Amino acid sequence: MTELRQNLITRDWVIIATERAKRPDEFSKSEMSLTPIPHYRSNCPFCAGNEPLTGGQEMLRLSHDLEWRVRVVNNKYPALSPEGERVRETDGIFRALSGFGFHEVVIEHPRHDLTMALMEIEDLANIIRVYRQRYADIRLDSRVETIIIFKNHGRGAGTSLEHPHSQIAAIPIVPYQWRDRAREAIRYYDDTGECIFCRTLAEELQAQERIIFTSEHFVAFIPYAALSPFHTWIFPRRHTSSFDEITEVEILDLAKTLKTVLAKLYYGLNNPDYNYTIRSIPTAEQRTDYSHWYIALIPRVSLSAGFELGSGMYINTALPEESAAFLRSIEIPSHSIINKN
Numbered sequence: 183m184t185e186l187r188q189n190l191i192t193r194d195w196v197i198i199a200t201e202r203a204k205r206p207d208e209f210s211k212s213e214m215s216l217t218p219i220p221h222y223r224s225n226c227p228f229c230a231g232n233e234p235l236t237g238g239q240e241m242l243r244l245s246h247d248l249e250w251r252v253r254v255v256n257n258k259y260p261a262l263s264p265e266g267e268r269v270r271e272t273d274g275i276f277r278a279l280s281g282f283g284f285h286e287v288v289i290e291h292p293r294h295d296l297t298m299a300l301m302e303i304e305d306l307a308n309i310i311r312v313y314r315q316r317y318a319d320i321r322l323d324s325r326v327e328t329i330i331i332f333k334n335h336g337r338g339a340g341t342s343l344e345h346p347h348s349q350i351a352a353i354p355i356v357p358y359q360w361r362d363r364a365r366e367a368i369r370y371y372d373d374t375g376e377c378i379f380c381r382t383l384a385e386e387l388q389a390q391e392r393i394i395f396t397s398e399h400f401v402a403f404i405p406y407a408a409l410s411p412f413h414t415w416i417f418p419r420r421h422t423s424s425f426d427e428i429t430e431v432e433i434l435d436l437a438k439t440l441k442t443v444l445a446k447l448y449y450g451l452n453n454p455d456y457n458y459t460i461r462s463i464p465t466a467e468q469r470t471d472y473s474h475w476y477i478a479l480i481p482r483v484s485l486s487a488g489f490e491l492g493s494g495m496y497i498n499t500a501l502p503e504e505s506a507a508f509l510r511s512i513e514i515p516s517h518s519i520i521n522k523n
Contacts, residue, residue, distance in 0.1 A: 187407035191378055193366055196407040197497045204499055206508030209411050209483040211452035219295035219344065227258070228345035230292035241286055242316060244308055251305070252312045253289040254350070260285035261351065268325045268354040284320055284352035288312055294345050297335070298441065299448035301346075306437035309348070313460065314433070316350055318426045321465040326352045328360065328464050331425070336455025338482040356464045364473065371472035379474030383417045392506040395442050399435040402443045404502040404509075411484050411500035412451070412509070414443060416477040423473040425462040440477070442514065447481055450512040455482040 188195050227235035230250070238256030245251060262283025269280040290309050291301060298306060313331050320329055333348035334341040370378040386392055386403045394402040394414060402416045416439060418432065428436070447454055462475040490496055 189405055189407035189409075190370070191367070191382060191405075192363060194407065194409060195495050196409055197495065198407075198501060199497050199499050200501065202497075202499050204411075206412075206500060206505050207450075209451055209454075209481075209500065211454060221293050221295050223294050223345075226294055226343075226345050228253075228287075228289045228343065228347060229294050236287075236289075238287075242312060242319075244312055250292060251308045252291070254286050254312060254316055255289065257285040257287050257349070262353065264323075279354060282325055282354050284323075284326070284350065286316065286350045288316075288348045288350060290346040290348060296346050297444075297448070297453070298333075298346065299444040299453070301441065303434070303437045303441055306441050307434050310428070310433045310436055310440075313348075313350070314426050314428055317462075320350070320352045321426065323352070325354055326465050327356050328353050329462065330459060331462075332457065332459040334457055336453075336482065338455035339457045360461075360464065367472045377421055377472055377474055379417065379476065380421055383419070391503045394446065394506050394509045395439060397435050397439045399432045400439040402439055404506045406502060408498055408500075408502045408505075409496040410480060410498055412447070412454075412481045412505050413498075414479040414481075416440065416443065416479065417474065418476070421474060423463040423470045423475060424468050425460050425475045427468075443479065443509075445514045446509045446512040449514060450509055451481065451483065456480060457482070 184200050185198050186195050187198055222229050222231070224232070226232060227237070233240075233253075236255045237258040240253060240255050242254040243250050243252075262281055262285045264282065264284050266280055266282055268282050271278045288309065290298065291305060298309075317329055317331065320326055329350065329352045331348065331350050367378050370376070374381075383401060386406075387396075387401065392404045392406065394404065396402070399419055400416055401419060402414055404412065404414055416436070418428070420432070422428070447456065456479060458477055458479040460475065460477055463470060463473050467473075484499065486496070
């Protein structure tokens with residue numbers, strides 16, 4: 183029977199449409215693209231050797247053996263500009279803020295044909311190290327209030343460039359969604375003396391039904407009230423509010439966890455389009471008792487339609503428990519790492 187479930191962290195109500203539910207393997211792409219992707223494209227601004235094509239200023243470079251592994255550059259077509267001051271304007275009920283902010287591109291690997299699911303764990307660790315460094319650097323700017331690290335993989339997730347990359351955006355406000363969730367987290371902490379994120383993690387580990395993968399420092403699971411099929415959260419076991427507090431040991435562990443989850447999606451659902459974002463506390467705060475940073479990963483295997491737009495609720499046609507069991511069952515081939523030579 184169809185049921186409504188509520189996620190206590192987001193406060194969202196979700197319809198788990200069991201009458202319309204699909205088997206987990208039915209969300210797989212009909213087939214994986216057989217068109218080979220070259221190691222290098224002469225017109226790709228992110229390929230090694232084409233560095234002048236990126237256009238924007240290089241903010242950070244992580245190198246090894248005289249070759250770069252990860253680069254961070256200003257977005258050539260930024261949504262925000264780091265120039266100028268944060269200026270608020272009000273005209274009656276109309277409010278505006280100057281378009282200050284940072285918009286950077288993280289070029290994840292020199293090779294054009296790699297995807298994170300097929301990279302080595304050290305490659306992912308390098309990406310996470312760069313995320314941490316830029317997060318720590320950007321938060322020093324007092325005009326910034328929120329830093330969003332995100333990745334769009336595949337056209338269905340909004341990417342326009344094939345080369346593996348992700349983005350960092352820093353904005354001069356705290357989005358209402360975060361404020362709303364923070365209020366609920368504070369209320370829960372005041373009522374119970376517990377962090378709602380830590381409590382959720384403990385409950386999921388006890389239930390085990392929606393766990394995808396566990397490591398020493400991280401747990402990947404599908405929430406009880408997942409908004410969409412295979413919607414996945416990766417939580418650090420250690421209570422920490424700000425992403426830039428991640429340690430080197432945790433970076434290596436997160437790299438292993440993230441690669442495992444992405445590889446299971448790659449082989450289980452034929453390399454689906456997806457988005458992920460790192461959800462962290464606003465820059466004005468560092469440590470809190472009520473907040474917990476985490477990664478939200480959303481495979482784009484279903485579409486929102488009129489009901490979602492009209493109600494603000496979601497209909498999930500996949501049972502979270504079945505989706506998690508399906509991903510747990512996916513064996514990652516030993517040859518899952520593309521030869522770099």
